[in-house]
Amino acid sequence: MIPAPTQDPLALAAAQEARAAYRAGRVVPTAGVAPGLTQANMVSLPRDWAWDFLLYAQRNPKPCPVLDVIEAGGHTTALAEGADLRTDIPLYRVWRDGRLAEEVSDARALWAGQPDLVTFLIGCSFTFEAPLQQAGIEVRHIAQGCNVPMYRTRRACRPAGRLHGELVVSMRPIPAERVADAVAISGRFPSVHGAPVHVGDPAALGIADLDKPDFGDPVQIRPGELPVFWACGVTPQAAVMASGVPFAITHAPGHMFITDVPDAAWHV
Amino acid sequence: MIPAPTQDPLALAAAQEARAAYRAGRVVPTAGVAPGLTQANMVSLPRDWAWDFLLYAQRNPKPCPVLDVIEAGGHTTALAEGADLRTDIPLYRVWRDGRLAEEVSDARALWAGQPDLVTFLIGCSFTFEAPLQQAGIEVRHIAQGCNVPMYRTRRACRPAGRLHGELVVSMRPIPAERVADAVAISGRFPSVHGAPVHVGDPAALGIADLDKPDFGDPVQIRPGELPVFWACGVTPQAAVMASGVPFAITHAPGHMFITDVPDAAWHV
Numbered sequence: 001m002i003p004a005p006t007q008d009p010l011a012l013a014a015a016q017e018a019r020a021a022y023r024a025g026r027v028v029p030t031a032g033v034a035p036g037l038t039q040a041n042m043v044s045l046p047r048d049w050a051w052d053f054l055l056y057a058q059r060n061p062k063p064c065p066v067l068d069v070i071e072a073g074g075h076t077t078a079l080a081e082g083a084d085l086r087t088d089i090p091l092y093r094v095w096r097d098g099r100l101a102e103e104v105s106d107a108r109a110l111w112a113g114q115p116d117l118v119t120f121l122i123g124c125s126f127t128f129e130a131p132l133q134q135a136g137i138e139v140r141h142i143a144q145g146c147n148v149p150m151y152r153t154r155r156a157c158r159p160a161g162r163l164h165g166e167l168v169v170s171m172r173p174i175p176a177e178r179v180a181d182a183v184a185i186s187g188r189f190p191s192v193h194g195a196p197v198h199v200g201d202p203a204a205l206g207i208a209d210l211d212k213p214d215f216g217d218p219v220q221i222r223p224g225e226l227p228v229f230w231a232c233g234v235t236p237q238a239a240v241m242a243s244g245v246p247f248a249i250t251h252a253p254g255h256m257f258i259t260d261v262p263d264a265a266w267h268v
Numbered sequence: 269m270i271p272a273p274t275q276d277p278l279a280l281a282a283a284q285e286a287r288a289a290y291r292a293g294r295v296v297p298t299a300g301v302a303p304g305l306t307q308a309n310m311v312s313l314p315r316d317w318a319w320d321f322l323l324y325a326q327r328n329p330k331p332c333p334v335l336d337v338i339e340a341g342g343h344t345t346a347l348a349e350g351a352d353l354r355t356d357i358p359l360y361r362v363w364r365d366g367r368l369a370e371e372v373s374d375a376r377a378l379w380a381g382q383p384d385l386v387t388f389l390i391g392c393s394f395t396f397e398a399p400l401q402q403a404g405i406e407v408r409h410i411a412q413g414c415n416v417p418m419y420r421t422r423r424a425c426r427p428a429g430r431l432h433g434e435l436v437v438s439m440r441p442i443p444a445e446r447v448a449d450a451v452a453i454s455g456r457f458p459s460v461h462g463a464p465v466h467v468g469d470p471a472a473l474g475i476a477d478l479d480k481p482d483f484g485d486p487v488q489i490r491p492g493e494l495p496v497f498w499a500c501g502v503t504p505q506a507a508v509m510a511s512g513v514p515f516a517i518t519h520a521p522g523h524m525f526i527t528d529v530p531d532a533a534w535h536v
Contacts, residue, residue, distance in 0.1 A: 001328045001426045051319050056324065056332055060269045065324055071429070158269045158346075161339070190458055190536045241308075268458045268536060 002078040005260035011036050015080065015258045019088040027090045027105050029254040031142070037129065038263050039256035040079070041065055041122040041233035042089060043240070044111075044249040047072045050219070052116035052161030056119065056239060063167055063235035065123035065191045067259075072116045079146070079259035084117055085265060086111045091252035093209040093237075098244035107249055121193030122233050124256055125170055127263045131185050137178050140219040148172070148252050149213035150232050157235065166238035169197060169205065169229040173221040182228060191266045198229040205229060217252055233252030270346040279304050283348065283526045285531035287356040295358045297522040299410070303398065306460070306531050307524035308335055308347070309356060309390040309501035311508070312379075312517040315340045318386035320429035324507060325388070327426040331435055332505035333391035335457045335527075339386040347527040354379045355385055355443050356506045359520035361505075366512035377515055382515060388405050391460030392524055393438055395531045399453050402474050408487040415442070417481035418500050422474030425503065433507035436482070437465060437473065437497040441489040450496060473497065483521055497530040518523050 006012050006175045016036040030039055045053055050072070056062035067075050075267060076084045094101045094110060104110070123149070129139045141148045148170045155167040174182045179199055186193035202210055210227055211218045215234055221227060240248045252255060274280050282302040298307055315319055318340070325332035336345050343353045350375045354375045362378060379385060393416070393455060397407045406433070409416045416438045422437040444452045447467055470478055478495055479486045483502055483528035508516045519525060 051322070054319070054322050055337055055339075058322065058337055059325075062269070069323055069326055071323075187536050190429070194536060268455050268462060 003261045003265040005081070006037060006262045007216050008036070012260055015069060016082070016258050018258050019080070019083055022090040023087040023118060024086065024141065025105055027146070027255070030256045030258060031254060034258050036262055038067070038079070038259045038261045038266065039124045039126045040259055041124055041253045041258050042085065042119065042235070043122065043236045044117040044119040044237065046114060046247055047116040047118050049162070053120060053236070056157070056163040057122070057236070059160055060235065062231035063157065065193060066120055067123050067191070068121040070119040072118050074119065075111060076228065077121060077259070079121060079199070079261050081260065084126045085257065089255060089257050091255040093252050095240050095245065095248040095250065095251045097246055098241045105233065110249055112182055117249070120194065121257060122236060123266065124191050124233050125230055126169035126256070126268060127192040128186040128189045130263065135181055135185055137174065137182055141217065144219055146217035146219065149210070149215050149218055150215035150234055151205070151207045152214045157239065160165060162242045163239050166240035167197070168232040168235040170229050170232040171210065171213075171229050173219065173225040173226045175225050175235055177225055179228060186230065188268055189266050190268060194227050195233050199229050200226045202227055210263050229238060244254045249262070271529045271533040273349065274305060274530045276304070279296065279530070280528055281406060283528050284350075286426070286526050287348070287351055288430060290358040291355040293373060295523070297357065297422040298414070298524045299522060302526050305346070306335070306527045306529045306533065307390055307392045307394045308527055309504070310353065310387065310519045310525050311390065311504050312385040313513060314382060314515055315384040315386050317360055317430070319515060320431045321388060322496040323428035324425070324431040325390070325504070327366070327428055328503065330461060330465060331425065331501065332500035333461060334388055335391050335459070336389040340386050343379060343386065345364055345389060347389060347529050351448050351484070353525065357519045357523060357525050361518045361520050362515040363508050363513065363518065366509045367459045368432040371520055373388055378517055379448050385517070389473065390504060390533070391524060392460050392501050393498055394524070395460040395534060396454040396457045398531060400450060403449055403453055405442065405450055408441050409485065412487055414485035414487065416484050417478070417486055418483035419473070419475045420506065421484045425507065431507050431511045433503065433510035436500040437502040439478065439495050441487065441493040441494050447494055447496060454498065456536055459533050461499050461501070464496050465499050468494045470495055502508045502532065
């Protein structure tokens with residue numbers, strides 16, 4: 001039941017080399033690294049919060065698709081042999097009482113100081129962006145060389161225990177005649193956010209100005225394009241903030257964990 | 269993030285009437301009841317086992333697709349307004365130390381005696397059988413008017429904490445020229461077991477004799493048909509047995525919980 005690693009030796013080598021470089025201290029965004037392999041969001045929480053978090057993810061599977069859970073104190077994953085989750089992400093964020101406390105490139109000291117951390121790896125929309133591009137749909141933020149724009153919405157996630165928070169969405173402008181294709185293609189990847197949650201009409205989601213994303217960078221919307229909104233893996237970080245979780249470690253936005261599992265493993 | 273109930277008043281009435289009848293004491297299998305609405309497997313465990321179970325389900329999503337989790341002591345679900353999970357299933361099984369202890373049609377006394385039960389509703393293959401039939405693929409056990417044949421395999425599920433056990437599969441004979449269609453149709457329902465886990469060759473799964481299922485009834489396999497195996501919602505019961513869980517309540521096989529949610533809610 002563990003997704004098989006890629007059989008492409010070049011892709012595997014690219015993933016291993018990238019993780020080794022991050023472990024050695026390199027801090028760069030991971031977009032475009034080891035193409036074809038799944039990148040993941042990470043959230044680590046004290047064991048006391050793990051049940052609430054897994055339940056929150058189960059109740060909100062579109063923004064929080066769980067790819068792996070590492071039990072208390074662990075820092076290895078079935079999704080990447082030999083990887084160390086404490087060091088192999090380029091940049092980590094440390095949260096205390098729901099507030100961003102610091103960013104670090106090596107989380108070993110944090111893991112040592114909080115030995116019961118349960119770690120969640122969560123799907124990332126990078127997985128369906130390559131198939132969009134392969135179908136001839138431009139992914140604007142990639143074309144513009146910036147981060148995807150992300151927005152808080154006024155749509156609440158279904159709470160779980162002490163965890164609550166709003167849905168965060170990412171936005172990609174899609175030509176009106178390709179919206180159905182973008183829905184169909186991303187919909188084939190339900191375990192990495194799947195189909196959009198909303199097409200057009202940002203005001204209905206509580207988004208006042210598309211040019212001012214809450215996370216990431218604004219992108220151009222051209223005439224004839226609709227803003228299309230997908231559930232976003234930053235949603236768990238929003239829950240950490242909104243719920244005042246006493247301690248958490250996450251990846252920094254855009255600085256993902258690179259697995260050995262091919263994107264195609266999540267295709268239905 | 270809660271699947272919307274059906275908008276079909278006749279279907280909703282059928283579900284409500286069925287649950288009321290079971291609550292009043294009627295004991296019958298639920299196959300064919302309230303067609304078009306999702307039926308679910310149920311597992312209730314003491315809170316101490318809930319984390320292990322939810323993790324087991326996350327690690328084995330094909331046999332254990334979680335549709336709802338009801339927190340400790342609760343007996344209502346977002347999937348069916350007004351339903352009571354202690355009474356609205358026709359027949360329950362009670363497990364003690366991994367062994368079947370008794371069957372009851374009213375579980376209120378059990379809930380009262382174990383007030384911290386966490387309850388899981390798990391997807392059922394009934395959801396993709398109607399689309400198979402609509403595509404002109406005969407579902408043999410329905411045609412024969414019996415229960416689907418289910419088999420223990422020698423394929424281990426990925427363990428979680430104290431929970432371990434083998435994968436249980438259901439089998440439907442499919443004509444060779446329709447196997448691809450059956451894969452594609454069921455694959456559109458990843459949250460209710462999805463695509464088959466195995467096509468043909470029962471010996472490779474450790475199944476010695478298709479005529480002797482471990483659960484359910486044998487069905488005829490005609491010339492030109494292949495046995496096709498889907499992950500089965502009895503897998504959690506197998507884990508309860510294999511792991512010696514001290515106390516659990518489940519539905520009795522074929523006696524499912526009928527929700528108000530349309531099967532189409534799980535379609536991708």
